[in-house]
Amino acid sequence: MAISSKYYLRRIMSRFIIKGKRELYGTVKISPAKNAVLPIITASLLAKTPCLLEEVPDLADVRTISSAIEILGARVEREGGGLKISVPQMVSNEAPYEFVRKMRASFLIMGPLLARTGRARISTPGGCAIGSRPIDLHLKGFCLLGAQIKQGQGFIEACADKLVGSRIYLDYPSVGATENIIMAASLAKGMSIIENAAEEPEVVDLANFLNAMGARIKGAGTKVIRVEGVQELYGASYSVIPDRIEAGTFLVAAAMAGGNVLVDNVICEHINPILAKLRESGVRVEEGEGYVRVYGGGEIKPTDIKTMPYPGFPTDMQPQFMAMMTLAAGTSVITETVFENRFMHVNELKRMGARIKVSGRTTIIQGSERLSGAKVKATDLRAGAALVLAGLAAEGITEVGNVSHIDRGYENLVEKLRGLGAEITRKDD
Ligand code: EPZ
Secondary structure: OOOOHHHHHHHHOEEEEEEOOOOEEEEEEOOEOHHHHHHHHHHHHHEOOOEEEOOOOOOHHHHHHHHHHHHOOOEEEEEOOEEEEEOOOOOOOEEOHHHHHHOHHHHHHHHHHHHHHOEEEEEOOOOEOOEOOOOHHHHHHHHHOOOEEEEEOOEEEEEOOOOEOOEEEOOOOOHHHHHHHHHHHOOOEOEEEEEOOOOOHHHHHHHHHHHHOOOEEEOEOEOEEEEEOOOOEOOOEEOOOEOHHHHHHHHHHHHHHOEEEEEEOOOHHHHHHHHHHHHHOOOEEEEOOOEEEEEEOOOOOOOOEEEOOOOOEOHHHHHHHHHHHOOOOOEEEEEEOOOOOOOOHHHHHHHOOOEEEEEOOEEEEEOOOOOEOOEEEOOOHHHHHHHHHHHHHOEOEEEEEOOHHHHOOOOOHHHHHHHOOOEEEEEEO
C-alpha cells in the first residue's frame, strides 16, 4: 500500500466549510480506535504468520504506519473493512525519517522490531505541536531488557542478542512506553514486570491482541503488568475496540449544536470520565448497551476539568471540551497536566468570539451566548476537531484550514456529520 504523495499534497490543502446552528439528529457509528490500531499494527511484526484485523479505520495515520512496516518487509493488504498483515521475514530493521517525522507513533515500531530481529534503528521522533514528546521511558525499558542504545545523527539504535525479562518502573504512566515495552518483553527470556504502567483501554486492547498471538501478558489495565516472554508469536485475527475519543467528540458535537444523537458502537466504561463531565455540564446523556444517546441544546453549565492519565479525564478530549465551555453560562477552568503545549486551539477559538485566558497549563474560559463563524486553522488533530465543533455551534460560516491534521484521526468526519444534518463540506484547493 504505497502512500501517494499526491494524496498528501491534496489533503494538506483541504479545508472544511461549515454553516453553523444546524441541530444534529440521527445515529452515528463510531470507528475502531486509532490509538489501539496503531500499536496493534506494529505488534503484527512479532509474528511470522499473518494477522487479520477485522475492522480498521481508513485514516492517514493507518496509511503511514502501514507503509512504514512495509519498508521492513511486511505485506499489508486491505481485506474488506480490515487489514491482512503478513511478515514472513524482515528485510530491514530501519524505520526511515519520513515516517517518524509524519507520525510519532511510528516509534511504536521500535519494540517489536528489536524483539523480532535483535536490532532496531529508528529516526528520533521530533516533538509536535502539543509538546516535546520525549521517549526516555521507552529507552529506559529497552535498556532494562538488555538492549544497548546508541543515539546520534538523528537516529536511535537499539541492539540485543536476546532480550531478558526485567522489572521496569515508569516514572510517568506513558501510553507509548508501556506499549513499546510490552511488545519487546513479549519475546524476552523470562518475566518482565512493568510498574506504574499506563491503564488506557488501548493498552488493554494491545495486550489482548498479543495474548491472542500467544503472548502471556497479565494485568493490562492496571498499574502493574506482567509479561512472561515466549519463544514465538503467531498471527491472530482480532477486532479492535471502538474509538472512545471519536465517541466523546460526537457527544460534545451534539451537546453544542443541539439535537438528539445516538452514538453507536461505544464501550461506555471507556468514556466514563467524559460522560461524568458532560453530566456535570448539564448535558443529558443516556447509556445503553453499546451506545450513548445525547440530548443537546440545553443550557451548558460551567465545568472545570483537569486532564489526567486514564481513568482520569482524557487529554485528547480537552480541546473539544474547551470548545463546549466557550458556550457555558459562566466561567470554567481547564488544566492540562499531560502535555505542556496543548492550547494551540485557544487563539483560533478566540477568533470565533470565545473569551479565554491562558496561564501556564491552565485556561480560564468565560462562557458567552454565542460564537461567530470565522476562518480558522487546525494546528493538531484534536484542536482541529474542537474547531469543527465550534463551527457547528457558531452563527454563520466557519472555514477550518489544514484539515490534514483532522484526517489523521477521524474517519469520514464530514460524511458522518452530514449524516446527522450538519452543513459541512470539504474543499480541496
Ligand atoms: C498517546 O500518545 C496517544 N497517541 C495520544 O493521542 C494521547 O494524547 C497520549 O497517549 C496520552 O493519552 C497514541 O496512542 C498514538 P504518553 P503517547 O507517552 O504515547 C511524557 C491523539 O490525539 N513522556 O502517554 O505519546 C510525555 O512528555 C494523540 O490521538 C515522557 O516523559 O503519550 C507526556 O507529557 C495525541 N517520557 C506524557 O508522558 C516518555 O518516554 C504522556 O505521553 C514518554 C512520554
